[in-house]
Amino acid sequence: MAEMEHIIIESGEASQPFNYAVGLHGSKFFQELRDNRRILGTKCPACGKVFVPPRRVCGECFVEMNEFVEVGPGGTIGTFTILRYAFIDPETGEQKPVPYGYGFIRFDGADTLFQHYIDIDDEAKVKIGARVEPVFSEERKGTIKDILYFRITD
Amino acid sequence: MGKKRVAIVGTGQTYHKSHRPDVNGQELINEAVQRALTDAELTIGDIDAIVIGNMDHFEGINYVDCWSVDGSGGTMKPIIKLTTGGTTGSTLAIGGYHMVASGMFEKVLIIGWEKNSESDTTGAITTAFDPIWDRLVFAGAISGLAAEAQAYMAKYGATEIDGARVSVRDRKHACNNPHAQLRKEVTIEEVLESPMLADPIHLLDVCPRTDGACAVIMASEDVAETITGTPDWIWATANRHKYTYLGDVNWGELDSIAEASREIYAKVGIREPRKEIDVIELYQPYSFAGIIWIEDLGIVPRGKGAEYIHSGATDMGGELPVNPSGGVIACNPIGATGLIRCAEAALQVMGKAGDRQVPDVNLAISTGFGGCMWTDILLHGKEKPDF
Amino acid sequence: MDKAAIIGVGMTAVEANKATDTFADMAWEAVNKALEDAGMTLNDIDNIVTTSNDFWDGRTISCMAVSDASGARSKNVSCVEGDGAFGAFYGLTRVLSGSYGTTLVTAHSKGSESISSLITNAAFDPIYDRALGMDIITACALQANAYMSRTGTTAEQLARVSVKNHGNACQNPLAQLPMTLTVNDVLDSEMIADPLHKLDCSPVSDACCAVIIANEERAAGCREAPVWIKGAAFCSDAFFLGDRDLSRAPALTQAAKKAFDMAGIERPADDIDVVELYDAFTYQELMWLEAMGFCEDAQAGKKLENGEFDRNGTLPVNPSGGLLSGHPVIAAGLIRMAEIVKQLRGDAGACQIAGARRGVAHGANGLCGQSHCVWVLEK
Numbered sequence: 035m036a037e038m039e040h041i042i043i044e045s046g047e048a049s050q051p052f053n054y055a056v057g058l059h060g061s062k063f064f065q066e067l068r069d070n071r072r073i074l075g076t077k078c079p080a081c082g083k084v085f086v087p088p089r090r091v092c093g094e095c096f097v098e099m100n101e102f103v104e105v106g107p108g109g110t111i112g113t114f115t116i117l118r119y120a121f122i123d124p125e126t127g128e129q130k131p132v133p134y135g136y137g138f139i140r141f142d143g144a145d146t147l148f149q150h151y152i153d154i155d156d157e158a159k160v161k162i163g164a165r166v167e168p169v170f171s172e173e174r175k176g177t178i179k180d181i182l183y184f185r186i187t188d
Numbered sequence: 189m190g191k192k193r194v195a196i197v198g199t200g201q202t203y204h205k206s207h208r209p210d211v212n213g214q215e216l217i218n219e220a221v222q223r224a225l226t227d228a229e230l231t232i233g234d235i236d237a238i239v240i241g242n243m244d245h246f247e248g249i250n251y252v253d254c255w256s257v258d259g260s261g262g263t264m265k266p267i268i269k270l271t272t273g274g275t276t277g278s279t280l281a282i283g284g285y286h287m288v289a290s291g292m293f294e295k296v297l298i299i300g301w302e303k304n305s306e307s308d309t310t311g312a313i314t315t316a317f318d319p320i321w322d323r324l325v326f327a328g329a330i331s332g333l334a335a336e337a338q339a340y341m342a343k344y345g346a347t348e349i350d351g352a353r354v355s356v357r358d359r360k361h362a363c364n365n366p367h368a369q370l371r372k373e374v375t376i377e378e379v380l381e382s383p384m385l386a387d388p389i390h391l392l393d394v395c396p397r398t399d400g401a402c403a404v405i406m407a408s409e410d411v412a413e414t415i416t417g418t419p420d421w422i423w424a425t426a427n428r429h430k431y432t433y434l435g436d437v438n439w440g441e442l443d444s445i446a447e448a449s450r451e452i453y454a455k456v457g458i459r460e461p462r463k464e465i466d467v468i469e470l471y472q473p474y475s476f477a478g479i480i481w482i483e484d485l486g487i488v489p490r491g492k493g494a495e496y497i498h499s500g501a502t503d504m505g506g507e508l509p510v511n512p513s514g515g516v517i518a519c520n521p522i523g524a525t526g527l528i529r530c531a532e533a534a535l536q537v538m539g540k541a542g543d544r545q546v547p548d549v550n551l552a553i554s555t556g557f558g559g560c561m562w563t564d565i566l567l568h569g570k571e572k573p574d575f
Numbered sequence: 576m577d578k579a580a581i582i583g584v585g586m587t588a589v590e591a592n593k594a595t596d597t598f599a600d601m602a603w604e605a606v607n608k609a610l611e612d613a614g615m616t617l618n619d620i621d622n623i624v625t626t627s628n629d630f631w632d633g634r635t636i637s638c639m640a641v642s643d644a645s646g647a648r649s650k651n652v653s654c655v656e657g658d659g660a661f662g663a664f665y666g667l668t669r670v671l672s673g674s675y676g677t678t679l680v681t682a683h684s685k686g687s688e689s690i691s692s693l694i695t696n697a698a699f700d701p702i703y704d705r706a707l708g709m710d711i712i713t714a715c716a717l718q719a720n721a722y723m724s725r726t727g728t729t730a731e732q733l734a735r736v737s738v739k740n741h742g743n744a745c746q747n748p749l750a751q752l753p754m755t756l757t758v759n760d761v762l763d764s765e766m767i768a769d770p771l772h773k774l775d776c777s778p779v780s781d782a783c784c785a786v787i788i789a790n791e792e793r794a795a796g797c798r799e800a801p802v803w804i805k806g807a808a809f810c811s812d813a814f815f816l817g818d819r820d821l822s823r824a825p826a827l828t829q830a831a832k833k834a835f836d837m838a839g840i841e842r843p844a845d846d847i848d849v850v851e852l853y854d855a856f857t858y859q860e861l862m863w864l865e866a867m868g869f870c871e872d873a874q875a876g877k878k879l880e881n882g883e884f885d886r887n888g889t890l891p892v893n894p895s896g897g898l899l900s901g902h903p904v905i906a907a908g909l910i911r912m913a914e915i916v917k918q919l920r921g922d923a924g925a926c927q928i929a930g931a932r933r934g935v936a937h938g939a940n941g942l943c944g945q946s947h948c949v950w951v952l953e954k
Binding site: 191192212241243244245248249250251253254255256257258262263264265266267268269270271272273279282283285286287289290291292312313315316317318319425426427428429430431432447451558559560 | 674
């Protein structure tokens with residue numbers, strides 16, 4: 035009998051397109067970002083915490099939030115890392131250019147952190163607590179990419 | 189029918205490897221199932237219900253509990269799927285517990301599995317997170333974990349050497365475990381010289397990608413002691429899947445494991461976990477977690493984790509061995525991993541852990557981790573609990 | 576089985592496209608409605624089970640999206656992947672285990688966000704079947720043909736299910752597709768996959784449902800009279816369509832028998848007052864009724880023609896309008912349970928079946944109803 039092969043079936047590129055609803059709170063954030071380069075958070079009426087990105091429900095208090103407050107645009111690095119390993123970005127199907135700075139930014143006035151790229155031109159400056167500010171795209175469409183990245187202002 | 193106490197009466201695992209091209213997913217599952225049945229000296233006909241899980245997008249199969257019946261033995265049985273990401277395996281163990289404790293089923297087969305080789309692990313993990321806010325920058329599990337390590341290091345002064353010492357421990361422990369994928373020791377230097385993936389995590393600080401399956405059989409107190417002379421009783425379960433967005437996480441402290449463990453200790457009356465727990469199988473996906481999360485578990489005070497690790501207290505032969513199996517750094521078939529921690533804790537309690545046996549285990553903890561820094565915990569005991 | 580009850584239900588409307596709602600928004604709405612219905616706050620909820628599907632949501636850990644909105648931040652929580660009726664079963668075990676006095680169960684999906692045939696195609700085996708390009712509709716068309724061929728059920732009888740259920744939906748303010756149809760309307764509608772016309776098929780919809788399950792002690796504290804869980808069971812058939820007799824549903828028969836035995840019911844057709852079952856396609860209503868033992872094999876079509884399953888018949892089936900009138904996958908089976916709860920309480924508004932005291936709710940999972948979950952509820 036012939037030697038057994040281990041057959042592998044390849045699915046090929048299998049894409050499943052989605053239309054993700056943003057919701058009214060997120061939509062307001064993106065509108066403000068796109069039109070006015072302002073950052074909005076939502077404030078919980080019970081605990082007073084300001085959440086960025088804005089969302090409808092304060093998870094701690096289980097209460098609806100409808101008060102929008104402006105935060106930032108400056109902030110500090112809450113925590114970060116520098117991505118060095120190459121991987122395929124599932125959103126584009128292409129290899130993500132590395133290295134890049136992955137930051138959790140605390141906008142001035144916000145209680146939660148906001149994820150985005152951090153400029154790592156000078157890696158020595160990338161520290162927890164460093165001050166940063168967003169660099170906006172000239173052409174903004176109402177997505178998270180309307181901010182290109184955060185640069186360190188320290 | 190009514191509330192029942194529940195024990196693990198048998199476990200089975202595959203010999204986990206980075207690639208298993210010799211089996212499809214169903215066959216992989218079946219290997220673990222057959223081993224568990226053999227271990228418990230039961231047949232599939234004895235099983236009353238099946239609880240199964242994995243992370244769908246790793247294998248690209250929808251309704252996978254339905255798809256896998258040939259492997260799980262589930263044809264014409266009740267089958268239910270639980271999945272919560274990385275915590276899936278421990279979520280499954282907790283699920284099996286309630287299915288039996290409810291009195292609705294006497295013997296339940298719990299299966300966790302993953303064939304990570306079949307797809308792009310980082311891609312599938314990235315799509316676990318919010319598509320609008322979190323996916324742009326997120327780079328799979330390693331990125332979030334690196335951010336945690338950075339936050340902890342900034343606060344408590346831990347270093348890469350402290351993290352590396354945890355890797356050294358687990359990789360050494362894995363040499364005693366025939367099921368572990370990676371069974372070669374590493375040194376601190378080797379860890380620090382391995383490629384940097386995301387500061388401060390080096391390649392050897394973090395888990396591999398694995399194909400593997402694990403099966404655990406839980407039985408009610410009505411029959412557990414007739415099935416095995418050494419049942420592993422489930423004393424308590426607790427979990428917290430705390431956060432929805434990565435930016436909400438309290439980086440540097442694992443709130444979920446702190447809260448869940450406090451709940452368990454309170455439920456059972458544990459005052460000094462360091463003294464009262466005999467062994468921990470910790471779902472520790474990267475080395476620094478071994479320092480941070482034992483603080484959150486209340487084993488040592490905040491900031492003292494590294495010292496405890498360096499003292500050898502968590503090595504085999506130490507005061508409180510952690511991951512005698514080698515843990516997640518030696519082996520990570522994601523949907524199975526949490527269940528493997530449960531099975532390994534069971535083996536410890538049952539006295540069946542072979543070369544990785546910790547002596548005189550009365551109470552053991554197994555944990556699961558995943559998602560947005562979530563935690564599941566099970567407390568295992570040799571004695572039948574009186575509640 | 577220890578006594579346990581459903582003490583609160585809440586759901587969003589079933590719609591084709593809830594463009595302004597995220598999953599969290601839907602969960603927030605359904606959960607708050609259920610809490611209000613039970614006269615409870617989140618503090619009264621001991622643990623939470625959410626139900627969702629990663630493929631439908633386009634998200635690998637789909638439960639993450641609804642965590643905060645379901646009140647899960649600081650509570651014990653788990654997630655079932657499968658139809659909501661199964662999620663509720665797990666929620667029930669967490670009460671019966673003695674660990675928790677109440678479980679909040681949610682189930683959601685938004686079919687509008689994806690291309691459903693791609694999602695259901697992914698349920699097929701990647702090695703043998705997926706490349707054939709089948710989806711749930713083509714698979715169920717196979718089953719419909721098998722069932723009709725074996726039992727002699729006709730296309731007109733199938734069409735009549737659609738007429739009945741869309742008509743029933745006219746009384747249901749939460750239904751997506753209330754329609755007044757004739758049998759010819761259904762038979763003239765576009766043929767999607769023989770023998771299923773467009774009006775033989777449910778749409779794919781958006782919705783979320785939440786129910787609260789409590790043990791006997793905690794049920795005493797709720798706002799309305801509890802609806803008791805007398806029987807609950809589930810069972811799965813084989814997977815490959817070719818391994819099964821598609822014209823029959825033995826897994827459903829087994830699950831139903833177990834649930835009826837638990838409830839002490841020997842003649843379901845006589846003892847049950849109302850049924851809400853998983854009518855993703857017209858033929859399924861007839862097939863599931865026979866499999867559950869509500870009538871003899873191959874007789875459901877005739878009984879339907881005689882009006883027995885109409886709202887004023889001897890055994891009303893899907894007075895809410897069923898899934899044909901709006902099908903949020905995953906939430907579907909939990910909504911069936913919520914509808915029965917409303918019926919038994921007398922809260923079903925214009926859909927009310929007078930004097931309903933005992934009802935059956937049914938959910939299904941997988942291709943061609945591979946896996947079924949049956950609930951027997953009683954006031």
